[in-house]
Amino acid sequence: MSVTLIAGLGNPGREYAGTRHNLGFAVVDALAAAQGLAWKSNSRFEAQIARWDVRPGVTRFLVKPLTFMNDSGRALCRLLDFHKVPVASLIAVHDDLTIDLGRVKVSVRGSAGGHHGVTSLLEHLGGGFLRYRLGIGTARPADMDLKDFVLGKFSPIEQSIIDQQLTTFVDGLRLLLDSGYARAMNTLNRRNRNETDQT
Numbered sequence: 001m002s003v004t005l006i007a008g009l010g011n012p013g014r015e016y017a018g019t020r021h022n023l024g025f026a027v028v029d030a031l032a033a034a035q036g037l038a039w040k041s042n043s044r045f046e047a048q049i050a051r052w053d054v055r056p057g058v059t060r061f062l063v064k065p066l067t068f069m070n071d072s073g074r075a076l077c078r079l080l081d082f083h084k085v086p087v088a089s090l091i092a093v094h095d096d097l098t099i100d101l102g103r104v105k106v107s108v109r110g111s112a113g114g115h116h117g118v119t120s121l122l123e124h125l126g127g128g129f130l131r132y133r134l135g136i137g138t139a140r141p142a143d144m145d146l147k148d149f150v151l152g153k154f155s156p157i158e159q160s161i162i163d164q165q166l167t168t169f170v171d172g173l174r175l176l177l178d179s180g181y182a183r184a185m186n187t188l189n190r191r192n193r194n195e196t197d198q199t
Helices: 020-035 069-083 116-125 146-150 156-179 181-198
Strands: 002-008 040-042 047-055 058-065 090-096 104-107 130-135
Touching: 002 020, 002 069, 002 156, 020 047, 020 058, 020 090, 020 130, 020 146, 020 156, 047 069, 058 069, 069 090, 069 116, 090 116, 090 156, 104 156, 104 181, 130 156, 156 181
Parallel strands: 002 058, 002 090, 090 130
Antiparallel strands: 040 047, 047 058, 104 130
């Protein structure tokens, strides 16, 4: 059986809902809703999981680790081991403050860039997982601490942009799942470059 894990990174709890750091959760929630999937809490894996049986022999698991962002790798390592699938079968969906608000990029290499969730994945899994990077904006106020910025909520204007882009985020994730890394990277990353060139 072919198994893929699509993991949104974020922090559990109502107080973190709608924050920049929880955009990964929001996108996998939107994908689950679009597919009519139900979330189930699994204490063994410290995660909420939604099973998506695409066709016979092909299953995708949407995952929201409940370990808090800084320990995301622990839950995902357990899931990969349980399903006996390689780290390349994992797609990490996470916020990225080096990318303009509302944009998305796909990558498979690089450092964590200061993102503690990605740091945890690298520590537990090594490299090789796919990264679906969601832009939360590069315009952090100079006097604002990084932690305060990522754990803060979007402004009303920013939230309207995210709301408008949510379908695009989900469609891009579908492209990655259905067409593979190379095509998704060429399409999504080039789209960002072209849009930047035109502004």
